[in-house]
Amino acid sequence: MPFVAIREDTRRKVDITDYESPKVALGGVSFVCRDCAAPMVIRSGDFVSPHFAHKPGYEDRPCWFRRVAESEAHREAKRRIAAALTNSDFFKGGRVEIEYPIDTEAGRRYIDVYMELPDGRRYAHEAQISGQGIAEFAERSQAYRSQGLEPVWWLGGPARTRENIVWVKQHCAWLGELDITYQERVIIDERDGSDGATSIGSGSVGRGRYQPARA
Numbered sequence: 001m002p003f004v005a006i007r008e009d010t011r012r013k014v015d016i017t018d019y020e021s022p023k024v025a026l027g028g029v030s031f032v033c034r035d036c037a038a039p040m041v042i043r044s045g046d047f048v049s050p051h052f053a054h055k056p057g058y059e060d061r062p063c064w065f066r067r068v069a070e071s072e073a074h075r076e077a078k079r080r081i082a083a084a085l086t087n088s089d090f091f092k093g094g095r096v097e098i099e100y101p102i103d104t105e106a107g108r109r110y111i112d113v114y115m116e117l118p119d120g121r122r123y124a125h126e127a128q129i130s131g132q133g134i135a136e137f138a139e140r141s142q143a144y145r146s147q148g149l150e151p152v153w154w155l156g157g158p159a160r161t162r163e164n165i166v167w168v169k170q171h172c173a174w175l176g177e178l179d180i181t182y183q184e185r186v187i188i189d190e191r192d193g194s195d196g197a198t199s200i201g202s203g204s205v206g207r208g209r210y211q212p213a214r215a
């Protein structure tokens with residue numbers, strides 16, 4: 001679920017990562033999803049960063065954010081990428097925007113982090129932290145370039161394989177890397193004497209780095 005939603009009163013975009021305590025700062029404000037226009041609420045918790053979630057009852061509306069069902073680790077990756085790009089040495093003066101819509105032949109999608117430089121160059125920064133094959137990298141890179149966007153892949157977790165790194169270095173101008181630590185929490189339910197243990201895996205994303213991909 002997204003970081004960005006539309007305020008109903010002003011019809012303006014709100015990026016929740018701009019707020020320290022969004023539930024307080026944005027209390028009483030109504031939001032709608034920028035993709036399906038369903039009402040949204042702010043969700044946050046011990047293990048999740050504040051984000052927007054659809055109110056129940058609109059499940060039948062087609063929505064990109066529902067379809068991709070991003071993990072908390074992926075959301076965190078977007079924040080890390082935006083942080084690494086803001087005030088970066090390589091991309092001075094760039095405008096950085098989380099969840100940027102583009103219309104491709106396959107329909108509307110949202111770039112994880114969009115960046116536009118003062119000279120007009122545009123980049124699509126995408127976090128890839130779960131398995132993705134070379135064919136998919138190639139296809140999505142082609143789709144971005146057809147829109148005048150240079151793709152920058154940020155590889156982390158299972159996607160940071162030797163093969164993927166080599167492909168990105170050969171085909172893209174930049175290589176991004178994300179450090180991901182997977183933690184497992186075990187919840188033991190002892191109420192009925194059974195040993196019902198549930199483990200919940202979640203990833204925490206460390207600092208992102210990137211470099212020119214010249215091999």
Ligand SMILES: [Zn+2]
Nearest residue numbers: 033035036063
């Ligand atoms: Zn939606």
